[in-house]
Amino acid sequence: MKSIYQAAILILVVSGALLFLNAELNEGSKSGKNTITVYNWGEYIDPDLIKQFEEETGIKVIYETFDSNEAMMGKIEQGGTSYDITVPSEYMVEMMAEKNLLLPIDYSKVPNIKNIDPYFMDLPFDLGNKYSLPYFWGTVGIAYNPTLLEGQTFESWDNLWDPSLKQRVILVDSARETVGMSLNSLGYSLNSTDLDELREATDKLKSLSPNVKAVIGDEVTQLMVNNEAAVSLTWSGQAADMMYENEDIDYVVPEEGSNLWFDNIVIPRTAKNIDGAHAFINFMLDPEVAAQNADYVGYSTPNLTALNLMDPEVVEDERFYPDEETRSHLEVYKNLGLELLGVYNELFLEFKMDMR
Amino acid sequence: MNLMGRSPMKNNRLRSIYTVPYTVWILLFVLAPIALIVYYSFFDLTGNFTLANYRNFFTSVYLTLTISSFWYAFLITFFSLLIAYPTAYFLTKTKHKQLWLLLIIIPSWINLLLKTYAFIGLMGLYGPLNAFLEVIGIGKQQILFTDFSFVFVSVYIFIPFMILPIFNALDKLNPALIDAARDLGANGWTTFKRVIWPLTLNGVKSGVQVVFIPALSLFMITRLIAGNKVITLGTAIEQQFLVTQNWGMGSTIAVFLILFMFIIMLFTTGKERGATGNGKNRKAS
Structure with missing residues (x-):
């Protein structure tokens, strides 16, 4: 009996210590107050770019990942965490817009939109790119x-x-x-x-x-x-x-x-730091950033200016950057x-x- | 008079306080979820009240699914029992039985997903199992993504749960009863059939319960080990909730799963008739 009490006390003490430690650590990351929470697919960004963004803007990034569109939408709908950025696929953009889960993007805060290939803009799932910008395709x-x-x-x-x-x-x-x-x-x-x-x-x-x-x-x-x-x-x-x-x-x-298919960067309704979210979108559309990200992730970038900065061997690879003739099929x-x-x-x- | 009247009342009040955690638990975490599942099963995608989900369940796809789930759950339970019973019997005969039992239980502390991934490596074309088959001259076989691999891995996962209750039943069995049977002229088989088996039947029944019911709704292993060539009711529920977002249909399948479980419980929880209630042990308890 005595050993049970001892064990119980030990577990309580350890849990308490961990809880405290966890709270301390979270406190540290929120020190600047200016944070954004990014909710993205696994292995879908170059981690160095997050650091670069934090250094350039002073905005701290909390990064979380998901593995299916449906699971992601579930969490946004519940609204427990205030995600500022997420990356749904095209049909999911449409569904989330229907459910009123997205905030419109303010293009005056995203000058880098000029870099995106017009071919990937104004697509049927989000006409006029009201809510979304292509991230990878x-x-x-x-x-x-x-x-x-x-x-x-x-x-x-x-x-x-x-x-x-x-x-x-x-x-x-x-x-x-x-x-x-x-x-x-x-x-x-x-x-x-x-x-x-x-x-x-x-x-x-x-x-x-x-x-x-x-x-x-x-x-x-x-x-x-x-x-x-x-x-x-x-x-x-x-x-x-x-x-x-x-x-x-x-x-x-x-x-x-x-x-x-397209995965698109959007601002969900749960966003708290809307300016920070716009800054993040604009940062990701910077040609050098997009090129580095595409190089790391391995998917095709819709960023036309970035393509010029990338290894021509990759960009001319018809398997991953099919020409418009192929794309029409x-x-x-x-x-x-x-x-x-x-x-x-x-x-x-x-x-x-x-x-x- | 006063004294006699108050004491049982106080007792009653105390007892009802003790039942509070239990009642709250049952209400919140057992009855409320089941009620919610039943409630959701009457709604279609647009949120209208309907019985269509139940009608849908009786179409060929879901009926075949149910039958095949039962078949695989039966296979898994059967092979688990086939291995677990002799193992448990052997364990009760060993010197350090608690230690041996512990060694069998320990793997069940390791995360299920981790063990499953390990099997993908073990059973792969270039895995150790195929290397062994090649050495003994059988040659490479496709082991992964077959019925065999599915049943094998499931049995491996469930065996500790089958061994435990059987071990307990066998351990409680009074050896004097076996001696008596042998003294009275029963041979080994008759002793097993007429004495050991009936007295440990309750252990077997609880073992069957804890294996068969979860086996009906296995879903992760069906994809990772069977490559979706085996589909269970669990797979269908997962898909309805996560992909199709048809909570109504998912709940309907879950309702049937709960019904099947009740039926299995009815069959496997007979009257107390086993080792604990019999012979010498009755006096002790």
Whole structure:
């Protein structure tokens, strides 16, 4: 009995000390009062740039990360933390704007907007860029390792159905990407709202089952790097990560078309330091900063002036900076509404259950 | 008169004070969440009252899902029991049984996700398991992302929870009963079937409960180890809440999961009939 009391007291003392220490540390970081809280995807900024921003402006940055648009929106909706900046994908910008979760950007405070490629401005998900500015963009395509394959190439999505790929293809555990790929392979729009087209795409996806090794998430990077997997449906940035660690891997966007996506910097309604948020956006759009960030993160930057400062080999790489001709085959996701999102997910579930 | 009347009342009041933490806990963290789940299950995406979620559950996708969840939960429970029972029996026969038991329990202190990731490495094409298969001449096999890997890893995770209650039941078993059975001419198998098994059945039942019910709603392992080739009810609930944001449908699946659990509890909590209530032990308690 005595030892239980001792243990209990010890735990209380240690917890109390940790609580105190934690409060002290937080106090330290808030000393300047002028702080902003940035809520971004994991591995999506060069940490040196945060330091540089703090030194230049005197604004302290509290940095937090998320791993899905939906989880991020959940936290913003609850409003527990006063996030000043976050980075939703395009369909999520639309959804958050509908739910009144975003504050309009004051462009008089963001002169660096002139650096952004006009091609990436004024897009359907946020006409006139009322709430958002593009942060990074990319595509969905096929990452593959030619050294593990017997000459198989991927000009077309239909190549994934090749019998030589039995049990070798990894798909991404996301309904829009995977069902969208099947829709594209049939020549339909990946924003299709036609239930017959969706049914046809699901049936075609089911016929891919013998070739599917697994349907997983970010774990695919490690599997590809370790030569465990030969072919995967993935995002361009993830493919860039793979290629950085394993030089054999190549990335291609099949010619039928695919998804063109944008992650966008926005000021959520939870923002407390709105001037600080604008300063941060303007800082990130500075050509040198954007170039350094793109170099670190590996995704494609929409910052036209920054491209001139970057390694020409990277910028001219058609796989990550496709020309406008290729981009015209690509489609941006539309916010289909929760009803249809449910349909996509139910069909995807049907495919997953059919895989065995 | 006065004295006799006050004392039980005081007792009652004291007792009702003791029940306060329990009642508050049950209300806030058991009954209220269940009530909320049931409540949400009657609403569609636009927030209108509907029974459509329940109708949807009886479409082919979710029914197949339920059946396959049950099948895998059954497999996991079966293999856990198959390994756990002899292990527990063996443990009760060892000299330092508490130490051996501790060694089996310790891995369950390590984070589940960490162990799962370790298995991805172990079972990979270039992992030690495949290296071993190659050495003994079988050659490389696709182990990861199969039914086998899923059941194997799940059984590994659940085994301590199956061993504990069985070990306790076997440990409480009075050895004199086994001696008596043998003296009366029963052979080893009959002794097990007629004496040991019935007296430890309650341990087995609690073991089955703590394995089968969580196994029905496993979701992380289905993706990491089975590559989504195995889908459970847990996967579907996670998807409805996080991706589709259809809280109504997610809640409906959860309601059915709760119903299944009640049914399993009914089957596995029979009358007190086991080791503790029998024979010599009854006097002691």
